[in-house]
Structures are given as C-alpha cells and as structure tokens.
Amino acid sequence: MTKPDVCVVGLGYIGLPTAAIFAHKGKQVHGVDVSPRTVAAVNSGKVPFVEPDLGGFVERAVSNGTLTASTEPVPASTYIIAVPTPFHDDHSADLSYIEAATRAVSRHLTGGELLILESTSPPGATQHMADVVAQERPDLAHAGIKFAHCPERVLPGRVMVELVENDRIVGGITPEAAEEARELYRVFCEGEILLTDATTAEMAKLVENSFRDVNIAFANELSIISDKLGIDVWELIELANHHPRVNILQPGPGVGGHCIAVDPWFIVAAAPDEARLIRTAREVNDSKPRYLMERIRAASEGTNEPTVAMLGLAFKPNIDDLRESPALQIVHDYAEAHPQSRVLAVEPHVEELPAKLAGLSNVRLTPTDEAIDAADVVVVLVDHDAFKAIPAHRVAEKQVVDSKGLWR
Template sequence: MKPRGHHVNTKTVAVIGLGYIGLPTAAILASNGVRVIGVDVSDRHVDAVNRGEVPFVEPDLATHVAGGVSQGMLSAQKDTPHANTYIVAVPTPFKDGYAADLSYIDAATDAIIPQLRGGELIILESTSPPGATQHLADRVLAARPDLSLDGSGERPVVHFAHCPERVLPGRVMIELVTNDRIIGGLTVEAAERARDLYEVFCDAELHLTDATTAEMAKLTENSFRDVNIAFANELSVIADKLGIDVFELIELSNKHPRVNILQPGPGVGGHCIAVDPWFIVSAVPDEARLIRTAREVNDHKPEVVLAKVKERADRFKEPVIAALGLAFKPDIDDLRESPALGITKQLAERHPDAHILAVEPNIDELPGVLVGQAHVSLESTEDAIKRADIVVLLVDHREFKHLDRSLLAEKAVIDTRGVWR
C-alpha cells in the first residue's frame, strides 16, 4: 500500500460538482482525513450531503458520505469557497454537431477565479476533449493576470492538471481505490502535486503525463469499448437477417482462444461511452472514420429495437407494452444517455394508442421525459408483465434475470440482452 499523501498540502479541497463522480471523490477524500467542501448548483444535492445522505444510488457511497459528514470532514454548499485544491467534476455534454459543450467547466472556473490567491491546484476531472485543461487555465489567467503558470515575472503560480475518472457505476467506491489513474499536468510540478493528492486514497499506480495526453487517454479507452460494442451490435443486426441467435453465435465464437466479442444490446448509454468518442471525432473529423462509424452503429441500434416492437404492436388495436429497464446499465439508477429511456420515450410517442408500462426498480417516479403522457406509467415488474401484450427487456437488472419465466408465457417477448434465452 502506498503512503497516504504524506507530503501533500490538503488543508481544504473543494470538489465542484456533486454528481456521480464528484460526490464519491469528495467522500473518499473525506474518509481519508482530508477536509472537503463540496459545491453544487442543486439544492437537493447540497441538502442531502449536509444531512449525511446521498442523492443517487451507488453502493457504499452512503457510508462514506455519512461518515465524512459526522466527522466534520465533509460539507456541501452552493458557493465556491477558497481552497488549496479544486477538483472540477462537472458535466461535459456535446452540442449540436457533437462538439464538446464546455459551458459547465467555464461556469465552475469563473466561480473559482475570484477565490485564487496563488499556490492553488486546479484539477479537471470532467471527461474533456483535447485542450480543455489548457482552455481552463487560459480562462483563469486571462481574468487574473496577476497569476501565472510558471512564476514568470514573480507572479504567484496556479497549477493545472487533468485526472480523468475511470470508474464503473455500481463499483465507483471500489474502483476509486483500486484502479490506476492517469494524471496530466500543464507543468511537471502540477502533475506531481495532483499525484500527491490522489495518493491519499488510491492504492493503484498513478501515471504522470501531460494534460493533453491524459485527456486523450480517457477518450481512447471509451472509444475502444464503443468500437467493440458496435461490432457486437452490428453482428446482432446481421444475425437477425440470417435467422441466427446472435447470443449463441457470440458464445460459440468466443470459444476461440483469441476472440472475445462483447454482448449486444439496445444501444450504448451513460456519461462516457455514448459521449466521449464524439470528442475525438469533433477534434479530427477527417481521420476518426472508424470511431465515427462505431458511434453511428450504436446510436442507430435503438431504431432496430423500435422496429421489432412495431412489428408486434401492429397486431394489436391498443397494445400494452412493458418496457423493462430505464437506466443505462444494470442495477443502478443512472439514466444519462440511456438507450432504454430513449426507446421507452419513442414507444410512447410512436404508439399513442398503446399503454406503455415502464419498469425501473431503482427509481420511484417517472423521469421527466416521460411525465405528462397519460398512457405511460411506472409499474412494478410483475404487474407490468401480467398486463402486457409485449414485453421488451431493455436492461438486465437482477430483478429481471431472476424473474419467474412462467410470467412470460403467451407474451410477445423482445429480449435485447439475451437474459431469457
């Protein structure tokens, strides 16, 4: 085990953005003796943290948050304070044309700027296109010409680094500790200072590089996965045309010692794989041909599922359709970029005479995009299946895997995950 941040100045760390990455990072730092102030625009998130509670589902996170708050090491507020270190963990969606939207980073940066005195470390954790860390630094230094990157003109230095998160939802608190981290600095000293901070809680290797390489590394990891998922998804479409069970096909193909095909599904979701490859495509559109094609294949897969549902729904005057799963992956409540949620929304819009029974065991109310449609309701698993003419499995939650299969008798079943083969 590494020494725990024995020479790092961690008097106060401000984590900007208390979402799926920011709050776990804040909590793990607080659990390791670092005073952390979390900052978020959401009253709901701020209030939950200050009560020692969590505003979303993530295993083991609640224990860390409750412990950090009770020990006085973790608190939350809406205003950005002065701190020795800032970790920016805000969303980076894409705009029309798939260019990265850096407005959340800019807003977080603008709130940090008045607090700087010199000597602070600003770490960008948000998954970002190449050059985003430099963009952040340029914004700071343009507003604060009294500061510098390198101490030139005897101006106080502010350090800038990029440390992309690389954790799996549902395992975040484990993987924060056990996964290697890539740390890229705009200067060597910035990278070293960021490394010293992450040593406080990370037992894995910390690999230092420059900021642009660190930014590109995260995008590369997720693009690699996206390309491989696209192969499986395209294979599923081909298999359907040929009358082949794609899941059996992949199982048999994977018997080869050097073949490991992933599993197909209804699309690709989440805050990383469904978004990050577009940052590469946007940066070098003429060269990123394979990466672009993979994104297009995966983005089109929901249409394949919708076509299968339509084929069956057309047999009924007022079909009852159970859509099982709204999250982007199993056993969490994260709906970001979820193909399952998108498919359910499209089912409601394209089948106004149908009754859409949405099932998501990890949430208590319909997501906003489904609210207001009288023929859409959130139901329990068994009630939805009993009432349904058509059952569409979109997410392989544990509740669906362990379902009494007799409930599916005489139902039209579309299993996009191969769970009920």
C-alpha cells in the same frame, strides 16, 4: 476557518466522494457547489444522491470538521474541479461549466496553487482552464500556478472502493504539476498513479469509453446482420468467443448512461475527418432503438390495438438509473407513435413512471407478471436479474422481441 488543503468544486457523483475521501484521510477539505440544496445537504452530513458507503464518510467528515461546504470557493492550496461536461447539439463539448468554475476559483488565487480538472474533458480542456486563469488573473502570470488533469474511472455503486483501488492517470501541463498531483492522490489512492501530459490524460479517459462503445457497436451490428440472415446472434457470439483471442461483447437496445454514449463524441469533434470508426460506432449504437421499434411494430402487425409489455427502463441491468437510457427512449417513442397500443412499462427498480413517460396516456407502470399475462407482444429491453428469472414457457404464446437474449 483554517485554510483548506483541498477545495473541491462540484459536489456530484464524483466531486463529493473525492472530497469525502480526502477528508477521511485527514486533509482539510472545502466543497463548493452552485446548488444551495446540495451545500445544505453536505453541511448537515447528508448525501443528496444514492451511493453506497458515501453517507458514512460524509457524516464523519462533517461532524469532525474536516469537510465544510459553501456555494463559493475559498482560498486553498489545491482546487479540484468536478463539474459536468455535457455536449452541444453539434456534439462538441460544452465547456461552460468548467469555465464558470475556473473563473470562480481564479478570484481566490494568490500564487503557487495546483488546479486539477477531474471532469471528463475534450483534448485541450486543461490548457483551456489555464488560459481562463491567465485571462482572469494576468497579475499572476509568473506566480507558479500549476494545472493537471486527473480523469475519473470509478463505477457508480462502487465509488468508495474504486476510488481507493483503481489505477489513475495524471496528466500535467508541466511535469511538476503532474508530480504534485500524484503526491496529492497518493493520500488515498492505492492503485498505480501513472504520469503523462494533460492532453494524453484527457484522451485516455475518452479512449477507454470509446473502446467500450466501438465493441458494443460491433455486437449490435452483428445482431442486425444475424436477424437478416435468420441466425441466432447469441449462439453466434458464444461460438466465436471460443476462439482464444476473440471476446465479442453482447448486443442490446443501444448504449445509455452519461459516459459511453457521450465521451466518444468529444474525440469525433476534435478530429472529425480522422475519427471515422468512432463516429460510426456512435451512429450504430444510436440507431439501435429505431431498429428495435421496427421489430416491435412488425411483431404487433395484424393485432388491433396491441398490448405491449416492455421489460426494463434502466440503461443497464439491476440499477434504477434511467439517464440517456435507450430502453426508456424506445418505450417513449413507441408509445408516442402508436397511441392505439397499450404499453405496459415494467421496471422493478422504480416506483413511479419517469417524467418522460408520465404524459403519455397509453403507458402504465405495471408489475412483471401482470404485464406478461396481458401482453400480445413481450419486449425485453434490459436484462435485470428479475427478468432472467422468468421461465421461457411464460412467453411461449406471445410475440417476443428480445434485445438481450433472455429466452433462446
């Protein structure tokens, strides 16, 4: 095998599109994943998850020999690490995946390579990666190995477009590392590539997601205050947003997905005494499912063995992604706490109940109309387009708990 230009470690939602686009632009790319299933899929030109347009890129790159894959890294000029960064119970980042990937790469270094961390990371993670290499390979202390962080801000579902069009931030442990990383991303990135130091780049990604989280928390807090004061939060926000410099976001059942609900904790863990607003925003958003549970309980009071239609399980509209979904959590927690209730879960984007609900005998995946007809209480958890099309008169006789303001 010719020595690849780029070795991408971690072939998930971020790593595989990145590997494929470099290959598309003529770089020789080798992808690495600990999952033999993922490696086998990639080597046969397939994508083991859903992402529009990615399949064509992978298939072409594999068939013309510019993309190969294996479970172990190989010698290369540049390594890009795109492995998961979950958090521990205390909300600090779990760096063990980055450490394992860095150790695996270290064995193949000879000097002069560029190592880029793409995983969303707490401040200091890129330096930590450099420290791991220094520990593993003291023989290369003066061999000019460079380290940079290049966070990713693509939107799932539009990754192949946004990889090319989005601006990017590149932070180097040294300015030379940042420059070299910029040259590399220039190959496919048509947006601006902005250089900084590694810690600022790490924080920039976390701050972007915290900005969203804090602003959603403000809307969620307004919805709870409005319920208490007996006013319509949707009207309130619409009116306030007529101010030329006000743009309040929309409230909902909480915050889900694996970015906005996770990344702010890395800032809190790094500066626990200082990140007061960021921590509170996380707590406000995380408490919203419990608040809605109370509202559902109150709405079904007086009905023996109530039937509750729960509209939506996904973490945001018009997708099938249930990761960290507050809607899924609400359906699960309510059904578990109320075994006498019949819970009709409605999710047009999935074909079977997710594992988290499958064990609950009082939950059934139900088509929208059937669920509404049978329900005493109708709960809106996700504003899928399919639900927006339901006219208000369909629920006029029902108790309604509407976390998305569909029928106001």
